[in-house]
Structures are given as C-alpha cells and as structure tokens.
C-alpha cells in the first residue's frame with residue numbers, strides 16, 4: 081500500500097481565514113480523498129504558524145495578549161475542517177503542539193554543520209518575515225506587500241544555503257523533487273542558477289518580543305519563524321523522537337506532497353529542501369504551487385477595502401453550502417494564473433453546473449424510475465441505441481480523473497465528472513424515455529435506457545466523492561434502493577441565485593430550494 085503524505089502550508093494567524101486559505105485546503109482534501117479512494121494509505125496534515133512576528137504585531141495592534149490572540153484565530157482555521165468537509169488527519173499548531181518545539185530543536189541540531197553566527201544588515205519585511213536584497217524590491221518596496229522594508233542590523237545565525245545549489249538543482253531537474261506547474265520549476269531553477277546566498281535563521285529574542293523557539297544553546301536568539309514553520313512537516317510526524325509516524329510517512333519510500341501558494345515557493349522549493357539535505361532527511365517528492373485569489377478584483381491580503389467577514393470560508397459554506405464553495409474553487413481556479421472570487425460567481429457556477437446540471441439529471445432519472453418502474457431499477461441488459469457515448473464517458477471518467485489529479489489539474493478532473501452528466505442529459509433527450517413508455521413493445525428498451533441512466537448517476541456519486549463529498553453521498557443515497565425501491569426523489573442541490581429580476585445578490589439561506597426542472601423533461605417528471 082503506497083503511503084502518501086499530503087500537506088498544506090500552515091498560515092500565519094494574524095487574522096481570520098479568508099477564501100484564499102480555503103483553496104489550498106480543498107485542493108489537498110481532494111487529493112487525499114482521491115488517493116484514499118484508490119487504496120493508498122494517506123495522511124493529510126494542516127495547521128497554523130503561530131510563532132510569527134507578524135502575529136505578535138497584530139496582537140499588539142488589537143490590544144490582546146499574543147497567546148490569546150493566536151488561539152482565537154487558530155481556532156477559526158481549525159474550524160474550517162468541519163465547515164468545508166475536510167478530512168484533515170492532523171492539525172498542528174506550532175505554539176501549542178508538544179511535538180513541535182522538541183522536533184524543531186532536533187532539526188536545528190541536525191543542521192549544526194551548516195549553521196554559523198554573524199552580524200547582518202539588511203532590509204526586512206515583517207509581512208514576509210524575510211530580508212530583501214535591494215534588487216528584489218519594487219521602487220524600494222516589498223513586492224508582496226508594497227510596504228517599505230525596515231533597515232535592520234543585528235547578529236544572527238546563518239544557514240549555509242550556498243553549499244546546496246548543486247544537489248538542489250540535480251533533485252529538481254531530474255524530477256526527484258517534482259515542482260508543478262512547470263513554470264514554477266523553471267522559476268526555482270533560475271533562482272538557484274542566480275546563486276544561493278546563505279540566509280539568516282535566527283532573530284534576537286528581544287526583537288521577537290520573546291515569542292518563538294529559543295535557539296538551542298543560545299537563548300538570546302529565537303529560531304527564525306520560517307525555519308520553525310517549515311519543520312512542521314516533520315514535527316507533526318513525531319520527528320522529535322524518530323517515531324513510527326515519521327518513519328512511515330517521511331522516511332519511507334512513499335509520496336511526500338506539499339501544496340503551497342506562489343508567494344512561499346522559494347521557502348518550500350529551496351530553503352526547506354536544503355535544510356532537509358543538511359539534516360540528512362529525504363526530500364519531498366512533489367510540490368504543487370497555486371496562484372492567488374482576488375476578491376472582486378482586489379488582493380485579499382490588502383484587505384482594507386474588503387468586507388473580510390463575507391469572505392470567511394466558514395460563513396460562505398454556512399450560507400451557500402460546502403459543496404458550492406468547494407465546486408467554485410475546483411472549477412474556476414486555473415492550474416496557473418490568478419482567479420477572482422465573487423459571491424455572484426460562486427452562485428452562478430453552482431446553479432449552472434450543480435443544480436441545473438448534475439442535480440437536475442439525478443432528479444430526472446430517479447423521477448422516471450418512480451414514474452415508469454415504481455421505484456425499481458431495471459436489471460442490466462443490452463446497451464440501448466445511442467448509449468455508446470454515455471457508456472464511454474462512464475468508463476473513462478475514473479482514468480481521466482486520476483490522470484488530471486496526478487497533474488494537480490482540478491479543473492480537468494472535475495470536467496471529466498461533468499462530462500458524464502452532460503452525456504447523460506444529452507442521451508435522455510435523444511432516447512426520449514417518455515415516448516418509449518407510451519410505445520407498444522418499448523418496455524425492454526426503456527429498461528435498458530433507465531438502467532444506463534442509473535449507472536451514470538451512480539458513477540457520478542462515486543466520481544464526485546473526492547470533490548463534493550456531501551453531494552456525492554446524497555446522489556449515492558438517491559440511487560441506492562431500500563427494500564427494492566429507490567427513495568422518493570429529492571433535490572440534491574438547492575439553487576443559490578434569485579430566480580429572476582433585479583432583487584440583488586443571493587441571500588444566504590439554510591433552507592434548500594428544489595432545483596428547477598427544465599421544460600423538456602416535463603413529460604418525464
């Protein structure tokens with residue numbers, strides 16, 4: 081059984097989660113569910129980066145103690161698991177988890193041969209928690225935050241990154257460490273080829289407000305938050321005591337897959353692998369990099385003009401359903417390139433593809449089984465005339481989904497599932513079951529048509545499971561006989577947008593509204 085360890089990055093908790101955080105969690109959840117479904121042993125790790133200087137500053141600005149502030153926001157991140165139907169196996173919090181600090185200390189000691197102390201002067205962006213060479217600034221400002229960095233002069237511990245250019249390049253170029261999409265791999269290779277400078281891995285404890293993990297043997301310094309945070313991928317696996325989980329999920333020959341945003345690529349594809357090489361640990365096997373979401377055309381982290389409460393994934397899921405939120409993230413966000421979120425787009429995508437597409441199909445098919453066969457699904461027979469395309473779409477879907485997810489292409493994977501629903505809707509219109517029901521001698525053919533359509537709906541229930549676990553369960557329930565009969569048809573998805581007219585945006589509601597049944601099915605349902 082292949083062991084696959086899938087992680088998201090652990091976000092700073094200087095604020096509550098927004099829709100951008102949900103993207104990575106949902107993508108990781110899809111991969112975890114899909115691999116579990118095909119029999120892999122999977123561990124899905126997530127968490128929060130509590131030990132950031134950024135958290136300290138945000139707590140001070142809010143007039144709240146750092147631990148209280150961090151706890152409050154970290155809980156909101158942990159609660160996304162339930163809100164978005166995530167199958168997170170382990171949620172690590174770097175300030176509280178008893179496994180973390182001893183693990184980081186062990187990792188630090190394992191890198192001792194590459195650590196040295198020196199005085200450093202540079203331009204520091206607290207938002208990024210990193211020093212910037214002047215050449216990387218834009219008009220003297222941080223390219224990520226557009227704020228002016230601080231001039232800092234201090235004594236730090238440094239990590240000898242310069243030693244690892246060759247081995248890193250080899251691992252990435254050969255695909256031993258796979259970086260997707262290819263544009264990101266090329267970006268990392270170009271960065272390595274530009275020359276790797278040693279980087280600072282500690283901060284004076286005073287500047288960090290005493291927050292963070294002290295450097296072993298040098299308590300006047302705390303470990304740089306990035307060094308600390310990156311270690312979470314192994315400290316969450318009891319690396320501190322070289323435990324069984326560490327040996328199974330990291331040191332074994334399985335897959336180690338990191339998901340991350342483009343802004344932290346360098347940390348994950350250069351610093352972290354170099355740290356692992358230095359400590360004598362295996363490298364990740366794959367890194368998938370997503371781009372950013374904007375909301376209504378604005379960068380979400382530059383939040384002043386946005387109603388962030390309305391962008392909280394838990395609030396969106398409560399208002400529109402976890403299925404709709406997940407579906408928007410999986411369908412609309414491209415493999416490379418930014419995507420813009422609005423509630424209107426979320427509702428339109430859900431109504432068009434889920435309520436009108438998938439949901440309407442399942443409703444039509446189960447309604448016909450009730451109308452024409454008293455709820456009993458006909459047994460398998462000949463493939464009905466005109467059913468070849470649908471039969472092919474059903475057969476091909478699992479392979480297409482797997483191939484797309486191996487490429488981290490969530491749009492392509494969901495398109496393969498949608499193709500089954502599209503073919504099924506087309507087939508209904510061609511086969512005209514309502515005419516067969518009236519025709520003399522149409523009985524066997526109607527049975528064959530209905531059987532194929534139920535097969536299509538059951539395939540949707542199976543193939544949707546990694547993407548929309550809640551809806552998939554509802555579809556499967558609708559298509560599974562109880563005491564020989566299918567349950568009475570009920571809507572699988574509710575419509576989110578107002579039906580017509582200028583009433584304004586959809587208002588969140590917990591009451592399911594039935595999917596609209598288009599006119600052409602009138603004679604069938």
Ligand SMILES: [Zn+2]
Nearest residue numbers: 205208222225
């Ligand atoms: Zn910055």
